[in-house]
Amino acid sequence: MLALRHLDIVILILALPVFLAADLPMLGYVAGAVAWLVQRAIQIALNRKAAAADDPRTVAGIAVGSMIGRGWLVALTIFAAGLEDNDAGVAAAVLFLVLFTAYFTVSMIMRPFQKPEQPA
DSSP states (O other): OOHTHHHHHHHHHHHHHHHHHHHHOHHHHHHHHHHHHHHHHHHHHHHHHHHHHHOOOHHHHHHHHHHHHHHHHHHHHHHHHHHHHHHHHHHHHHHHHHHHHHHHHHHHGGGGGOOTSSOO
16 A cells, blocks of 8 residues: 555656666656655645644645645756756656656545545
8 A cells, every 4th residue: 555655756766767778868857856756745744734724724825835836846847957958858747747647646546545634
């Protein structure tokens, strides 16, 4: 269950040999991996903060601000990699999309099995 819950991290680790074997730009891997890990850390921290809040407006504000801010962080990171090297920007974007798809799919599958006090 734990490996399924963190399938995005497993895919991120497995993507490194793929990048190396396919001779894809390492800047793309690094940019995609850093963007993914940083935005996930922010998500976890702010989900905990939202779970501790009593006011529904505060919870909604934290959730919305988190989504917008993390989106901008990822977009700017991929854009910066693309400015340095077009192929690196594309590789970072594809890596991020694969990780997001895995994370989103698993979170939708696991949602019915979560306890109410567990953050999403």
